[in-house]
Amino acid sequence: MRFRLGYLAFMPILFFSFLMCQSSLPPDSPELGPQLFPQQKQLQALETRILAQEETWINQKWESMSPQERLGQLFMVAAYPLQGKNDEIRMKRLIQKEHLGGVVLFKGPPTRAASLCNQYQAWAPKVPLLVAIDGEWGLAMRLDSIINYPRQLLFGALPDNRLIYDFGKEVARQAQHIGIHINFAPVVDINNNAANPVIGDRSFGEQKRNVTEKAYQYMRGMQDNGLMACAKHFPGHGDTDVDSHYDLPKIKHPRSRLDSLELYPFRQLIPQGLGSIMVAHLNIPALDPRDKRPTTLSYATIQKLLKEELNFKGLVITDAMNMQGVAKHYGPGQADVEALKAGNDILLMSQRVAQSKKMILAALKKGDLSWEDLEQRIRKILRAKYRAGLANYKPVSTKNVVKNINNQAAQDLYKKILGQSLTLVANPDSLLPLRQIKGRKIASLCIGSGRKNSFQLELQRYGIQQHFYAGTSISVAQERRLLQQLGQQEVVFIALDRLRRKQKDRFGVSSSVERFVKKLSQKTKVVLIAFGSPYSLGYFEEVPYLSCAYVNDRSAQIQAARAMVGAQSFMGQLPVSASKNLRAGLGVKTQVFRMPHAESPESMGMRSDILNQIDKIAAEAIRKKATPGCQILVAKSGKIVFHKAYGHHTYAKRRPQRLDDVYDLASVTKVAATTMTLMHLYERGLIDLDAPLGQYIPELKGSNKANLKIRAVLAHQAGLKPWIPFYAKTLDENKRPMDSLYRKKPQGPYQVRIAEGLYFHKDKVKPYLWNRIIEQNLRGRTNYKYSDLGFYLFARLVEEVSGQGLDEYVQEHFYAPMGLEYTGFNPLNRKISKSQIIPSEEDKYYRYQKVQGDVHDMGAAMLAGVSGHAGLFSQGQELAAIYQLWLNGGSYKGRQYLKESTIALFTKQYSARSRRGLGFDRKEITDPKASINVAKQASPNTFGHLGFTGIGAWADPDNELIYIFLSNRTYPDSENMQLIRLDIRTRIHELCYQALGE
Incomplete structure (x- = not known):
C-alpha cells in the first residue's frame, strides 16, 4: 500500500523535501554532482529499517491470533453512539467475542464518539481496531455539533483545488480528535444522471477530469495528514436510477464506456497511492454477466479488474452488506463468503458476524476459500493499522472535543470554500x-x-x-x-x-x-x-x-x-449541466471593486473575542450620551474584519443606525478630498509644494497670504489663525439670519443652499467669507497651529489650477473610478435619501433646524457645501476604501491612482516641531503632553484625521490596519464633548491593537 499514514505522514517528508529543493536537474546531471547520493542512501536505509519494524509488528500480531481472531479482522461493524447503553453492550460483545477488525461510527455527539472509541480500543487489547467514518463532507455527516461542510457537488464548482486539499487536511485533523483512522471518501462517481436517486450532490460533478482532480486533492489532504482515504463507489455509481440501499441497480453500458468514464477516476488515483476503495452493489453485465450479481460479489470485477488489471494494492472494502442491493438477493453469511471469494478485504456492516465466520470456516474447509489468500488480506489490514499509528496507540483526549474541532480555522475554511464556489x-x-x-x-x-x-x-x-x-x-x-x-x-x-x-x-x-x-x-x-x-x-x-x-x-x-x-468575486463553475444550454463548466468570473471581507478576524491574525469588546465601549458611548449612535470599521491587510453599526440616528430612537448610512465627515474632508486632490495635482506637475499660494490664487496677490508656501499651509505651520465664525456677521440683532442676505427659497441671487429653507446671497460670499480670510491677520509665528483657513484656500487653488470645483475634481479622478457611490459633497444633490443621512445637529444659533443632509460646518455651508476643510460625506466601507488606496501605495482594485512616493511624501512627518504630515494628521510622538489622538500601540507611521462631528479615521502602514469611527456626537448639541472626555475613539482603537496581540 502506497498511502502515507501514521509515521509515513511525517518522517520521510523532511528528507524528500530536502532532496527536491536541491535542484530541478536530474540526479545524474554533471552540474548536480554526486553529493546527493549519500542522503539518498541514508533515506533508503531509514525506510528499510521502518519497513522492517512494520513487518515485525505485523508478524507478531498474526502469530498471536487464533483462527477465529484472524477472521474477525475481516469485519467492520457499525457503532451507534446515540443508541446508548444497549449499543455499548452489543459492541463489547462483538469486539471481545468476535474479535472485530474495525468499527464504523454513525450518528452521535463527538465527545461521546471519542469516549466510545477509547472504550472500543480498550476492549481490543491484542489487536487495535481500525475506526472508520462515512464522512463524505466531513465528520458532520455522522456526528452532531460539528461544522457542517457542504456536499461534494459544491466542491466541484471550486476553481482552486488547493482548497480541497485544505479541506481533506481539516477532516484529518478533526478525525484525530475522535480516534478515526479511515474516512469513506472521496466519492469519485461521475454524476452524469440528474435523476440519480442516491449519488447526486455527493459527487464532484459530471466531468471526469474535474471529478478526478478534486478527488485527488481530497485524498491527498487526508492521507498526507494521517487519515486513510477510501474512493467510492467502484466501479462507478454515477449513472444509475435505482438506489442500492433499496435494490440492485443495473448499469447496461459497454466496457468501452466504463473504461472511458466510470473507471477513469479510479484508474488515475490508484497510482497516486490511494489507500482504499469501496466497492458498490451494482449489476454490470459488461463486467459480470450473471443475473443479479452485485459487483461486491463479483470476482471478475474485484480480483480481475480492480486488483489485477488496475493493479490496486490497497484495502478493498465492501459497501454496507446490509444494503438491499446485495441483501435482497443473498443471505447474510452467504453474501459475506461470496464477497471474500470475489476479492474484498473488509466486510463492512455484515448483518451477522458470528454466522458469517462459521460459513467462512466452512468455505475454507470446502476449499472455496484458502487460508493463504485470507492471510494476505488480513496482513494487509494489519499493515493499514500499523501505518495508522496503532502500533503505538494512545487514547484520545475527551476534553473540549467540540471546541477543538470547531476552531476558528475550520470555520474560516468553511466560509472560504462557500465563497469560492x-x-x-x-x-x-x-x-x-x-x-x-x-x-x-x-x-x-x-x-x-x-x-x-x-x-x-x-x-x-x-x-x-x-x-x-x-x-x-x-x-x-x-x-x-x-x-x-x-x-x-x-x-x-x-x-x-x-x-x-x-x-x-x-x-x-x-x-x-x-x-x-x-x-x-x-x-x-x-x-x-x-x-x-x-x-x-x-x-x-x-x-x-x-x-x-x-x-x-x-x-x-x-x-x-x-x-x-462587487464586494466579492464570482469564481465558480457549474459542476453539472442543468440543461442543454446550461452546461457543466460554465462560470463567469467577476472582479471585486468594493472593500472585501475577511472570513474572520483570526484569518487575518486578529482576535475576534477582543474586537467584540468594542460592543461594550460603543454601548457606553450611547448610554452616557456621547453620541446617539456610531459605526465602526476595522480592516486588516485590505480586508474588513469588523464592521458594525450601533444606536440610532437620534436619541428619539426612531431610526437605527445602519451600515449603509451616510455621515458628515467634517475635517476628514481635508485628507479624503482636499489633500488627495493636491497630491494628484502635484503628480501632474500642476502645483509646486514649495510655491506660494499667490502663484495660483489671484485674489491673494498683495495680501499677507500671497507668500505662504503650500507645504507649510498643509502642515499647519504657516501662521494662519485657526478659524473664523463667518456666519456670525450674517445674523441680525436677534441672532437670526438677516433678511437682506437670506431667503427661504432659491430665487434670484439667493442660490447658495445653507440648509432646508435657507438660501444665502451668492454675491455676498466674497465680502462675508473670502475677503475676511484674505484680510485676516497672521498669528506672527509659524509654529504648529491647526487651522481651517488654509484648506478654504486650497479649494480655490483647485478651481484655478484645474478649472474644476474640488467636488468635481475628486469625483472624476477618485470617487467615480473607485466605485464610491455615497462619497462626495452635497449628498441630497446626489440622489441619496435624506433618511439615509445621519443628522449632525439641532442647530439653535444659525440654521434653527435639524441639520441633516446639509453640511454641518457653517463656513462650508456658506460655500454651498463644498470647501477644502469640510463638506465631504461618506460611509464606513467607502471611506475605508480611500484609506486602503493610501496603504496600497496609491493603487486600488488594479488601478494606480497615485504614486507610492507621493503618499510617502505627504504622510511622513513634516518637521520636528509637530506631529503633522502634509494635510495628514499623525500619531503624536513629538509632544508627550499633547492629547493622545490614536492608540498608544499604533506605529509611529500611523496617519489619518479626526472630524468635528465625531469622526476618526486612521491608517497604520506598519500593521496594515485601518480604523474608521463614524458618529454624530454633535447631535443634538455640538458643544457635547462626552466623546472626547470618555476617550471613546482612542479606547476602541487600542482594542484593535490588542486584537493584533500588540
Missing part, C-alpha cells in the same frame, strides 16, 4: 456585479421564506432596501401583485432558498414559481440565485442572469449578496 452562470451584458446602486430601483424577492433572509439583509447593508417574500408556491393573486410591485423595478434579485436535492421533487421548484419568474423576467432584469442544487437552474433557462450558491446557508447567502454588488 459561488457561480455566475449567465451575465450577458455584464450587469453583475452592480456598480451603481444609489438612485436605482432595485429590489429583492426571497422565495421560500416569510421574512428577510441573510441574502436580503446583506443587500440592505449595501443600500438595497426594498424586499419581498413568497412561499414555495405562488397563487394567481400573489403573482399578479408581485408582478405589479416588482415589474416597476430596474433590477430584481430572486433568491431560491428552499430547494430540494432530488429530481423527483423538481429540486424544490414548483411550477407556479417557475411560471412567475419567467413572467417577471419579461418585465424587468431578474437576477436569480439558487441556494441549493444547480440542477434547479434548468427550470429558468430563459432568465438572463443566473447564479448558484449550492447551499442554503447564512454564510453562503451573505457572500452571494456581496458578490452581487
Whole structure:
C-alpha cells in the first residue's frame, strides 16, 4: 500500500523535501554532482529499517491470533453512539467475542464518539481496531455539533483545488480528535444522471477530469495528514436510477464506456497511492454477466479488474452488506463468503458476524476459500493499522472535543470554500456585479421564506432596501401583485432558498414559481440565485442572469449578496449541466471593486473575542450620551474584519443606525478630498509644494497670504489663525439670519443652499467669507497651529489650477473610478435619501433646524457645501476604501491612482516641531503632553484625521490596519464633548491593537 499514514505522514517528508529543493536537474546531471547520493542512501536505509519494524509488528500480531481472531479482522461493524447503553453492550460483545477488525461510527455527539472509541480500543487489547467514518463532507455527516461542510457537488464548482486539499487536511485533523483512522471518501462517481436517486450532490460533478482532480486533492489532504482515504463507489455509481440501499441497480453500458468514464477516476488515483476503495452493489453485465450479481460479489470485477488489471494494492472494502442491493438477493453469511471469494478485504456492516465466520470456516474447509489468500488480506489490514499509528496507540483526549474541532480555522475554511464556489452562470451584458446602486430601483424577492433572509439583509447593508417574500408556491393573486410591485423595478434579485436535492421533487421548484419568474423576467432584469442544487437552474433557462450558491446557508447567502454588488468575486463553475444550454463548466468570473471581507478576524491574525469588546465601549458611548449612535470599521491587510453599526440616528430612537448610512465627515474632508486632490495635482506637475499660494490664487496677490508656501499651509505651520465664525456677521440683532442676505427659497441671487429653507446671497460670499480670510491677520509665528483657513484656500487653488470645483475634481479622478457611490459633497444633490443621512445637529444659533443632509460646518455651508476643510460625506466601507488606496501605495482594485512616493511624501512627518504630515494628521510622538489622538500601540507611521462631528479615521502602514469611527456626537448639541472626555475613539482603537496581540 502506497498511502502515507501514521509515521509515513511525517518522517520521510523532511528528507524528500530536502532532496527536491536541491535542484530541478536530474540526479545524474554533471552540474548536480554526486553529493546527493549519500542522503539518498541514508533515506533508503531509514525506510528499510521502518519497513522492517512494520513487518515485525505485523508478524507478531498474526502469530498471536487464533483462527477465529484472524477472521474477525475481516469485519467492520457499525457503532451507534446515540443508541446508548444497549449499543455499548452489543459492541463489547462483538469486539471481545468476535474479535472485530474495525468499527464504523454513525450518528452521535463527538465527545461521546471519542469516549466510545477509547472504550472500543480498550476492549481490543491484542489487536487495535481500525475506526472508520462515512464522512463524505466531513465528520458532520455522522456526528452532531460539528461544522457542517457542504456536499461534494459544491466542491466541484471550486476553481482552486488547493482548497480541497485544505479541506481533506481539516477532516484529518478533526478525525484525530475522535480516534478515526479511515474516512469513506472521496466519492469519485461521475454524476452524469440528474435523476440519480442516491449519488447526486455527493459527487464532484459530471466531468471526469474535474471529478478526478478534486478527488485527488481530497485524498491527498487526508492521507498526507494521517487519515486513510477510501474512493467510492467502484466501479462507478454515477449513472444509475435505482438506489442500492433499496435494490440492485443495473448499469447496461459497454466496457468501452466504463473504461472511458466510470473507471477513469479510479484508474488515475490508484497510482497516486490511494489507500482504499469501496466497492458498490451494482449489476454490470459488461463486467459480470450473471443475473443479479452485485459487483461486491463479483470476482471478475474485484480480483480481475480492480486488483489485477488496475493493479490496486490497497484495502478493498465492501459497501454496507446490509444494503438491499446485495441483501435482497443473498443471505447474510452467504453474501459475506461470496464477497471474500470475489476479492474484498473488509466486510463492512455484515448483518451477522458470528454466522458469517462459521460459513467462512466452512468455505475454507470446502476449499472455496484458502487460508493463504485470507492471510494476505488480513496482513494487509494489519499493515493499514500499523501505518495508522496503532502500533503505538494512545487514547484520545475527551476534553473540549467540540471546541477543538470547531476552531476558528475550520470555520474560516468553511466560509472560504462557500465563497469560492459561488457561480455566475449567465451575465450577458455584464450587469453583475452592480456598480451603481444609489438612485436605482432595485429590489429583492426571497422565495421560500416569510421574512428577510441573510441574502436580503446583506443587500440592505449595501443600500438595497426594498424586499419581498413568497412561499414555495405562488397563487394567481400573489403573482399578479408581485408582478405589479416588482415589474416597476430596474433590477430584481430572486433568491431560491428552499430547494430540494432530488429530481423527483423538481429540486424544490414548483411550477407556479417557475411560471412567475419567467413572467417577471419579461418585465424587468431578474437576477436569480439558487441556494441549493444547480440542477434547479434548468427550470429558468430563459432568465438572463443566473447564479448558484449550492447551499442554503447564512454564510453562503451573505457572500452571494456581496458578490452581487462587487464586494466579492464570482469564481465558480457549474459542476453539472442543468440543461442543454446550461452546461457543466460554465462560470463567469467577476472582479471585486468594493472593500472585501475577511472570513474572520483570526484569518487575518486578529482576535475576534477582543474586537467584540468594542460592543461594550460603543454601548457606553450611547448610554452616557456621547453620541446617539456610531459605526465602526476595522480592516486588516485590505480586508474588513469588523464592521458594525450601533444606536440610532437620534436619541428619539426612531431610526437605527445602519451600515449603509451616510455621515458628515467634517475635517476628514481635508485628507479624503482636499489633500488627495493636491497630491494628484502635484503628480501632474500642476502645483509646486514649495510655491506660494499667490502663484495660483489671484485674489491673494498683495495680501499677507500671497507668500505662504503650500507645504507649510498643509502642515499647519504657516501662521494662519485657526478659524473664523463667518456666519456670525450674517445674523441680525436677534441672532437670526438677516433678511437682506437670506431667503427661504432659491430665487434670484439667493442660490447658495445653507440648509432646508435657507438660501444665502451668492454675491455676498466674497465680502462675508473670502475677503475676511484674505484680510485676516497672521498669528506672527509659524509654529504648529491647526487651522481651517488654509484648506478654504486650497479649494480655490483647485478651481484655478484645474478649472474644476474640488467636488468635481475628486469625483472624476477618485470617487467615480473607485466605485464610491455615497462619497462626495452635497449628498441630497446626489440622489441619496435624506433618511439615509445621519443628522449632525439641532442647530439653535444659525440654521434653527435639524441639520441633516446639509453640511454641518457653517463656513462650508456658506460655500454651498463644498470647501477644502469640510463638506465631504461618506460611509464606513467607502471611506475605508480611500484609506486602503493610501496603504496600497496609491493603487486600488488594479488601478494606480497615485504614486507610492507621493503618499510617502505627504504622510511622513513634516518637521520636528509637530506631529503633522502634509494635510495628514499623525500619531503624536513629538509632544508627550499633547492629547493622545490614536492608540498608544499604533506605529509611529500611523496617519489619518479626526472630524468635528465625531469622526476618526486612521491608517497604520506598519500593521496594515485601518480604523474608521463614524458618529454624530454633535447631535443634538455640538458643544457635547462626552466623546472626547470618555476617550471613546482612542479606547476602541487600542482594542484593535490588542486584537493584533500588540
